[in-house]
Amino acid sequence: MKIVIFGLTISSSWGNGHATLWRGLCKHLARCGHSIVFFERDVPYYAGARDLHELAGGHLRLFSNWEDVRSLARSELRDADVAIVTSYCPDAIAATELILAESRAMPVFYDLDTPITCARLKAGEAVPYIGGRGLRDFALVLSFTGGQHIANEFRDRLGACKVRPLYGHVDTDIHRPVPPQSHYRADLSYLGTYSEDRQPALEKFFVAPARSRQDLRFLIGGAQYPENFPWSSNIYFVQHLPPLEHAAFFASSRLTLNVTRRAMAEMGWCPSGRLFEAAACGVPLLSDEWPGIEEFFTPGREILTTRNENDTLAALTMADAELQRIARRAYERTMDQHTSDKRAGELILLLEQAASVSGRHQQPEEA
Incomplete structure (x- = not known):
């Protein structure tokens, strides 16, 4: 598969948990032969603490503003199999609109901040990375949090059709037993x-x-x-x-x-x-x-x-x-x-299952 990701960050692990998770997933997806393109807005606080500059087996696309990168993103989407938008992506709504307009890659939303999303929804607050149509246009919604309650929240409040957990994980190439210091x-x-x-x-x-x-x-x-x-x-x-x-x-x-x-x-x-x-x-x-x-x-x-x-x-x-x-x-x-390789395998299985049905036009599942 060619997978295009619009995320918060993969280049800097400073002050966020997204980068480490995406690095482990993307590395093992690439090892399995999948092609990865990661779009990340280049913001000063991550640029100043950047600890990854190249994506092994894939491409890191840093950009200053959405308008400058829109044509490149469109080009990458035209031969993509899957397009993933994540929570806290600064350009999530614009990226979602482009993915749906191109109508080529299967649209997927991955909420790595599910409890925060749900808390905002319950408080009646806007969620800046989810547009007015909620999650109804995504073939698959992945959640960092499991439990039936979450699936119901996303279906009832945001119109999600298929909700599945994709939990945290560890890259054992980096996190492993070593001598104490x-x-x-x-x-x-x-x-x-x-x-x-x-x-x-x-x-x-x-x-x-x-x-x-x-x-x-x-x-x-x-x-x-x-x-x-x-x-x-x-x-x-x-x-x-x-x-x-x-x-x-x-x-x-x-x-x-x-x-x-x-x-x-x-x-x-x-x-x-x-x-x-x-x-x-x-x-x-x-x-x-x-x-x-x-x-x-x-x-x-x-x-x-x-x-x-x-x-x-x-x-x-x-x-x-x-x-x-x-x-x-x-x-x-x-x-x-x-481990990250186990989660990468789970992700591919979930993507294949979602692709086997008419993702964009399916009805919400029964709770």
Whole structure:
């Protein structure tokens, strides 16, 4: 297949989770013989932290504004099999209009921010990456979040015909067990961009335990942390880690924490890609609780969960041998189910299934 993608970014992993996911998917799609063209608006904040300049096995099309690239996009679409528009793509509506006007490539929408989309819809707010016709013109709608509730939301509110989950994943070429590095050493680590809606949970599960255990070393890696963050003397900070440093960061931790954004946690069935990345690096996982977590990792066996400061402190007192057993089980589950090559295979199967029916004219499925 030739697949044309109109996305937020694949060239910069700064402050977003889209780039890492798309890199893993596109690489494995290309390895399977598929052709990829990725259109990305060249904005200053990503240009200043660009950590990918060429798309292996495909083409990265950076552009300053839509009008300048419209003719090139039209040309690429004329021999494309599939055209994918993503959430938070700055030109999503214009790209959708062009895809439908060309009427050649099968139109697909991939929402990598489903909980945010649903929250805006419920609040009656406009969704800037979805046009006035909703999702009714797409042959397939992919959601980063699973569960029947999401499928119903997209069908009832946006007219989507076929909705399927395509979860996060890990590129095992990048995220894998490596030797620990002393500068990333931590008893508990946390990797994530600063987010106001994650902050209360981060303070409960990470900051408070750090204050209680001044004898232990805590480490945060990420971007956009404010000056008034409640640091303590044993909390260390690494400013924005590119994906190539993730493995060493995780592998140097005795335990690593995952904190899910509030909308994702409330909706459930929305695993952060960080969970799979950390598991692939062989580090024991500690996560907040959310509906559906057991479909990805078994609590108590493959992952530890925390509801408060005491749960985190209890996890930190567990024996190394038990933590490593948990880490090993999570690693095996991840290699079996949650790698980028597995998701690429799932994506192709979903595209083939959607192409086998009259995508643009099908009726919404029964819930």
